[in-house]
Amino acid sequence: MASPAAVRLDVVIDAPVEKVFEAFSQWEEQGRWMLGTRVDVRSGDGRSVGSQLAAWTGMGPAGFWDTMEITRWEPPYRVDVRHTGRVVRGTGTMEVVALPGRRSRFVWGEALDLPLGRVGRLGWPVARPAFLSGVRRSLTAFGRLVELGDLPR
Numbered sequence: 812m813a814s815p816a817a818v819r820l821d822v823v824i825d826a827p828v829e830k831v832f833e834a835f836s837q838w839e840e841q842g843r844w845m846l847g848t849r850v851d852v853r854s855g856d857g858r859s860v861g862s863q864l865a866a867w868t869g870m871g872p873a874g875f876w877d878t879m880e881i882t883r884w885e886p887p888y889r890v891d892v893r894h895t896g897r898v899v900r901g902t903g904t905m906e907v908v909a910l911p912g913r914r915s916r917f918v919w920g921e922a923l924d925l926p927l928g929r930v931g932r933l934g935w936p937v938a939r940p941a942f943l944s945g946v947r948r949s950l951t952a953f954g955r956l957v958e959l960g961d962l963p964r
Contacts, residue, residue, distance in 0.1 A: 816901070816923035816935055818943060822950040824915050826957045828907045831915045832887035834962035835905055835953065838864055843962070844953040846945045847874070860884050864892065868899075879903065900924040919950060 824831055834840075838857050842849040848866050855862030859881065866877040877899040883891035892903045901923035908916040925931035956962040 816925050816939075817921065818939075818946065819918065819920040820943065820946050820950060821916050821918040822954045823910065824917055824954040824957050825913075826915055827913045828909045828915045829887045830963065831907045831917050831957055834957045835907075835917065836886075836890060837963055840962060840964060841866070844956055845949045853878070855881070857881075858884065858886075875899075894923065898926050900926075917950065917953065919946060 836858065838850040838852055847870055848868050850864055850866045853863040853865045857864065860883065862881045864879045864881070866879070868874050868877050875898045876896055877894060878896040879892040879894050881890060882893050883889060887907060889904065889906045894901050894903060901921065904918070904920040906918040906920070908918065910916055925935055927934070953962070
C-alpha cells in the first residue's frame with residue numbers, strides 16, 4: 812500500500828476465520844462497532860465482486876458518504892473495496908488470518924488518496940493519530956462483539 816495515507820491495523824479475535832469473516836461482512840451491522848459509521852448495500856448482494864456499498868461517516872447530519880465497490884471477494888479470508896466517493900478515494904482491504912487454537916487475526920488496511928490536494932497532504936500528519944485511534948477502538952469493539960457471540964447475527 813504505497814499511499815500517503817496508508818494504514819494497516821489488526822486485532823486478534825478468539826474465534827475461527829469463518830465466524831470473523833461472516834461478522835465483518837455483515838455490512839449493515841458495521842455501525843455497531845465502527846465509530847461514526849453506518850453502512851448500507853446500495854446494489855448487488857453485498858457478498859460478491861461488483862456490489863456497491865455506501866458508508867455514512869460522521870455524526871448526525873455532519874458527515875459524508877464513503878461509497879465503495881467490492882473488487883475482491885474471497886470468503887472466508889479477504890474482501891477488497893475501491894473507494895469511489897468525492898471525499899474518500901483509494902482502496903481498502905479486510906483480511907482474516909487463521910491462528911492456532913481457532914483464533915484469527917482481523918486486518919484492516921486502507922490506501923487512501925488524500926482529498927484537498929496539498930492541504931490534505933499537510934493535514935494528514937495531524938489527523939492520522941486520531942484516525943488510527945478511532946480505527947483501533949473500532950477493531951477492539953468488533954473483536955469483543957465476535958467473542959461474545961453478538962456478531963455475526
